[in-house]
Amino acid sequence: MRNDSLNKLFESSIREHWNSPALSNCEGETLLYSDVGRHTVMLQHLFAGCGVEPGSRVAICSRNQAAWGVAFLAVMSAGAVPVPILSDFRPGSIHYLVNHSESKLLFAGSAILEELDPARMPDLAAIIRIEDFEVVHTSNSDISGRLAAALREFHRKYPRGVAPEDVVFHKDSPEDLALINYTSGTSGFAKGVMLPYRSLLFNIELIHRVAPQLDCNSNVVSMLPLAHMYGMTMDFIFEMTIGAHVHFLMRPPSPTVIKETFARIRPDIIMTVPLVIEKICRKVMAETGCTPEAENLTQEQKKKACDALTTIFGGRFSEVMVGGAPMNRQIEDFLAAIGFRYTVGSGMTECGPLVSLSSCKEIKPHTCGKRAFYSDIRIDSPDAANIPGEVYIRGGNLFLGYLKMPERTAEVLSADGWFRTGDIGTLDADGFLSLRGRCTSMILNSAGQNIFPEEIESSINTLPYVQESLVVADGNRLVALIVPDRESAAAAGLAGETLNRALKDEVMTLNGELPTYCNIAQVEVREQEFEKTPKNSIKRYLYDRQTKTI
Numbered sequence: 001m002r003n004d005s006l007n008k009l010f011e012s013s014i015r016e017h018w019n020s021p022a023l024s025n026c027e028g029e030t031l032l033y034s035d036v037g038r039h040t041v042m043l044q045h046l047f048a049g050c051g052v053e054p055g056s057r058v059a060i061c062s063r064n065q066a067a068w069g070v071a072f073l074a075v076m077s078a079g080a081v082p083v084p085i086l087s088d089f090r091p092g093s094i095h096y097l098v099n100h101s102e103s104k105l106l107f108a109g110s111a112i113l114e115e116l117d118p119a120r121m122p123d124l125a126a127i128i129r130i131e132d133f134e135v136v137h138t139s140n141s142d143i144s145g146r147l148a149a150a151l152r153e154f155h156r157k158y159p160r161g162v163a164p165e166d167v168v169f170h171k172d173s174p175e176d177l178a179l180i181n182y183t184s185g186t187s188g189f190a191k192g193v194m195l196p197y198r199s200l201l202f203n204i205e206l207i208h209r210v211a212p213q214l215d216c217n218s219n220v221v222s223m224l225p226l227a228h229m230y231g232m233t234m235d236f237i238f239e240m241t242i243g244a245h246v247h248f249l250m251r252p253p254s255p256t257v258i259k260e261t262f263a264r265i266r267p268d269i270i271m272t273v274p275l276v277i278e279k280i281c282r283k284v285m286a287e288t289g290c291t292p293e294a295e296n297l298t299q300e301q302k303k304k305a306c307d308a309l310t311t312i313f314g315g316r317f318s319e320v321m322v323g324g325a326p327m328n329r330q331i332e333d334f335l336a337a338i339g340f341r342y343t344v345g346s347g348m349t350e351c352g353p354l355v356s357l358s359s360c361k362e363i364k365p366h367t368c369g370k371r372a373f374y375s376d377i378r379i380d381s382p383d384a385a386n387i388p389g390e391v392y393i394r395g396g397n398l399f400l401g402y403l404k405m406p407e408r409t410a411e412v413l414s415a416d417g418w419f420r421t422g423d424i425g426t427l428d429a430d431g432f433l434s435l436r437g438r439c440t441s442m443i444l445n446s447a448g449q450n451i452f453p454e455e456i457e458s459s460i461n462t463l464p465y466v467q468e469s470l471v472v473a474d475g476n477r478l479v480a481l482i483v484p485d486r487e488s489a490a491a492a493g494l495a496g497e498t499l500n501r502a503l504k505d506e507v508m509t510l511n512g513e514l515p516t517y518c519n520i521a522q523v524e525v526r527e528q529e530f531e532k533t534p535k536n537s538i539k540r541y542l543y544d545r546q547t548k549t550i
Helices: 006-016 033-049 066-077 091-100 141-157 197-210 229-242 255-265 274-288 299-312 329-338 406-412 453-460 486-491 496-511
Strands: 021-025 030-032 057-061 081-084 103-108 126-129 134-138 177-182 192-196 219-222 245-248 270-272 320-322 342-344 354-356 375-380 389-395 419-427 433-438 466-474 477-484 522-525
Touching (some): 006 033, 006 066, 006 197, 006 229, 033 141, 066 081, 066 229, 066 245, 091 103, 134 141, 177 197, 192 197, 219 229, 219 255, 219 270, 229 245, 229 270, 255 299, 274 299, 274 320, 274 329, 329 342, 354 375, 375 419, 406 419, 453 477, 453 496, 496 522
Parallel strands (some): 057 103, 081 177, 103 126, 219 245, 270 320, 477 522
Antiparallel strands (some): 021 030, 177 192, 375 389, 389 419, 419 433
C-alpha cells in the first residue's frame, strides 16, 4: 500500500489542494478543499465539547450532498468512527441503528430531522443539522454550554481563519476500526459491518491500479448512495485522497438527468449500477433503431449507438464501471459489440467493498473482473473454473466482524481468515470471477438439480416490454413475477390484458430455450416495482413463497 494511514492521506490531500474545488452539489454550492478543512477544524472543536474522542461512534444520516462529505471527513479526522445510515430508512430503523451503534452524535438532514424523536435515542449527546452544522438538540444544558464554549474557542483560536497547517487528522493504524456500515441486503437482515482502516486502504490501492489516470484534475459524479460502501469508496473516499472534484447528483439518475448533468460536468470516470446503464442502453437502442441482438448490428449501427451512449455520459470518461448487482448478459453483449468503454466488478460490504475489478482494457465477457490483488479466492467446488460453488475470500480487505453479533460473525468468518460470502460462482485460471447467484436464492429441484433464478431472470429481462423480473419457487413449479415496461409497451399499442398476454406468450416461448428444469410454469404481472436495496438489487425475501425446493 502507498500509505499506512488513511487519515493522513486525507490530511495531505486537503492541504495540498487547498484552493481547488472538492465537493459540489450539482446546480448548487461548491466547497473548496479549504472549506472542507475549515469545517473539519470547527467540527473537531464541537466533538470535543460533547465528549466525542477516538473510537466514539458518530452517525450520519442524510441524502448525498457536500455536507455529508464534510461530516464524514471531520469524524474521521477526530479518530471517531462514522456510522453512515441510509436516508431512506424509516424513523424507527434510524432510531434503532443509532442506539445499536452506541453513537454519541448524529448528523441528520433537515427532512429526516422532522421525522425523528430524540427521546428514542437517549444516549446521544447532540444532534446536528447537516446542511449548516447547527446543533439542534442536546441531551442536557451542560452539553449545550460546553458546545457553546467550544465554538467560542474555535473563533478565538483562528481569528484570521484556518490555514492548511491547522488541518490535522488523527493518525490511524491499519487494524483500527474505521467505520461501521449497516447492510440492507436481499435477505432483509441488517448487520453492522465493522471495517478496519486496512480494508479501505487496500480498496484505494486497487482503484489506483485499475484507474491510474485519475488525479487531482479529475471530475466525478456521485449518484450512488454514500451510506453504501460501493458509493462511499468509489465515488468519495478514493477521490478525497487524490484531490479530485466530486459532484453530487441531487436528482434520481434518469437518462434525461444523466445526459443533462454529465454534459455539463463531463466526468472522467463513471461508477454506476446495472439498472441505470440498462435503462440508458434500451433508450439508445430505441432511438438508434438497434436490436438488442449484438450479432445483428451493422458497423454503422454500432458506431451510432456507441456515439450516442458516449454523449449521454459526457463524452470524456475513460470508462464506465458497473457493479452492485448482476449485469444483464444481453446488455453486456451489446456494449461489447459496439465498442463501449465499460467494465464490471463485484464486491460486498464485508470487503470494503471490492472483491474483483479490471479496467475496460482487461475484461472478459460475463465475468466480474479479476480477483483483487490483496485477496485469495477459493471456490467450494471440485472444478473451480467450470462447476459453480460457494465463493470464499481471504485477504487484507476483510472486515473485523459484525457489531454485537459474535455468533453470526463466527458463521461466516473462520479462524484462519476465510470469509464465506454466500455467493455462488466460478474462478478461471486467469483469476476472473463469474457469479451465478446467491446461496440463499438457489432453488434445488426434486431431481437434485441446482436452479439459479438470477440466470433465468436475466433471460426474461431481455424480452420485449419487461422492466424487471423475479423467479420464485411455488410448490413444485417456478413462477415468474414480472414488472412491465409500460412506457415501451404503450408505444407499441399494448396495455392491460393485451400486454399481460403478450408477456406470458413471450415467457412461454423462452421456455423452449431454457433447460426443462428451468421452465416457467406461471407468469404473474405486477403493477408495482419490486422493493430494492441501496444498490438496486431486489429484496428477494419479501417475495419468497416457500423453502427453495421444487
